[in-house]
Amino acid sequence: MSSSRSLPIRRTFAGLAAGALALGLVTACGGGAQDAAGKELVYWSMWKQGEPQQVALQAAITRFTRATGIKVKVEWAGRDVVKQKLPAALTTSKVPDVVDQSDDTIRPFMVTPGVARGLAGVYEADVPGEAGKKVKDVIPAKYSQSPALRLPDGQPYMVPYSVAGIGLFYDAATLTEAPPKDWTAFLALLGRLKAGGRTAPLTADGEQYWSDSYWMNYYLYRTIGADGLKAIAEDRTGQSWKRPEVLAAARQIELFAKEGYLLKGYDASKYPEQQKNWAQGRAAFMIMGSWLPSEVGSYARAGFKPASMPFPEVGGPAKGEEVVQFGFAMPAKARNVEAGERFIAYLTTREFADDLARTASVLSPRADAFVPEALAGVKRQLDSVPATYPFAAGLSVPGWTDKVYYPTVGELFNGRLTAQGFVDKISAVQAGFWKNQGS
Incomplete structure (x- = not known):
């Protein structure tokens, strides 16, 4: 842990x-x-x-x-x-x-x-x-x-x-269609789930910013790679956050709140309320580490069958799996x-x-x-890749995640920042962080 x-x-x-x-x-x-x-x-x-x-x-x-x-x-x-x-x-x-x-x-x-x-x-x-x-x-x-x-x-x-690997977890007893492989197909599925009205497409414990950040992590891993995210984090000026791939990722995450794909109340809930909601069938997908199924075992609904799919492909050349x-x-x-x-x-x-x-x-x-x-x-995800990487290719800067990354991604995920607002804010916050580090 x-x-x-x-x-x-x-x-x-x-x-x-x-x-x-x-x-x-x-x-x-x-x-x-x-x-x-x-x-x-x-x-x-x-x-x-x-x-x-x-x-x-x-x-x-x-x-x-x-x-x-x-x-x-x-x-x-x-x-x-x-x-x-x-x-x-x-x-x-x-x-x-x-x-x-x-x-x-x-x-x-x-x-x-x-x-x-x-x-x-x-x-x-x-x-x-x-x-x-x-x-x-x-x-x-x-x-x-x-x-x-x-x-x-x-x-x-x-x-x-x-x-511990990271997966998009769902209930295989209710979501029986083949998991989508690419981002376009994934968004189409979220749209169908929302239109069906029986369950929210996604949920998350909104205040758990580290888990909300998995969406940003993986979208960037699939486009610029873990080394690319590490390089952005280590940029003392913060200007690297203005890369077009970052804005593209932020726009996709912005859609979740904007389109109403997230279970109502997610942004004001406390752990483990949303895990319970997911295990009770109130939301279809939850991105989380592989500890999730064991955590929800005591309050899952009857017949609940947790399974997972990899993060969808987004067209970039970078492939790999984050592991803790x-x-x-x-x-x-x-x-x-x-x-x-x-x-x-x-x-x-x-x-x-x-x-x-x-x-x-x-x-x-x-x-x-x-x-x-x-x-x-x-x-299967971990077996399918020749190598694994830790978060941001092993970024080793005490305080960066808690002071720069997690809270700013959390604001985007919870709908309090637009995609452009996220890019502008995290650039400035990171520059201030490194200035305080004496760099």
Whole structure:
């Protein structure tokens, strides 16, 4: 889960099974339980005490200690563990050995300031209980070798345990026609749904600006690419927002409010009201990360069958899929490096990946892991591309999304700015942001 996006992921991770793993754990980072006696590590987690994820991870920690002899002192620190708690700790001697968070939070708060440790050694470690397999063998290159997951020296800084793709989710039980492939066909479908009057074409939690921004993200990805969006964001003058592709994207988003495609009241609702409305069949489409089906499971209407389609083609040459990776990182000042690396390697097994996918309804980075039915569409999206990218190709500027991008896109999405007004405002806001940064 990303603290910058405040992703409201609720479900649990399943724990690792013991048994054969306990007997067969061997990694490139060390031996078995006997030669690990007395060793320990400190782990600060993004999850809070009592959350399902915390309960499951605590069970896995217990099994890890039983299998290896390594004790884990864990603190369930919550969503700001990397953004706020870790920076303060780095000025003291009380530094954790392992933290977990999303890549789009680890980059600006650990990689940019140079406080992340390279994890090349973990990728060379054996996967416990899986003879002949190393960690680098079970995590596809499209995730592990993304340039945005690399330190300046080329080493990876994170080992993911789940990946979240972005899809246009709908109820396959009611929307039975083939999903439209291009933007023109998609708008035509929205028009038919509006004319039918039984359901709104779209909905969104209007104040969740990070999720509203997916529309802008993907339209620009399809025209100028993730690198293009990153270049615009890094323009100190803000003038790059005046590219014609940006205005074209803004005009399409402007249509949603202008044509009444969005469920009435979306712009004044609070999370998770609109997710509930979507799951109750009051709106046809909702763009969101692959955590959406699990979040609406408790209040979906009878017979609800969540499925997803990719963002429509818009005629541009750029193709690709945005992915948020959730995983483990280690501070450069970590003291118990070997124990920390063994702990991370322990959580890359197929058994853990399957349990995680089934219990938490998430996608694993492992290609061979179980795929929840509701996420089959997102899985196909990710499998269809040779490479994935994080938001804006790994933009790593603390504060830019919250101060420049999300609120301005939110005003456009909620109908408070025209397309031209969006371009003019974000250009000025970004110039001011960089001026305040001393650039």
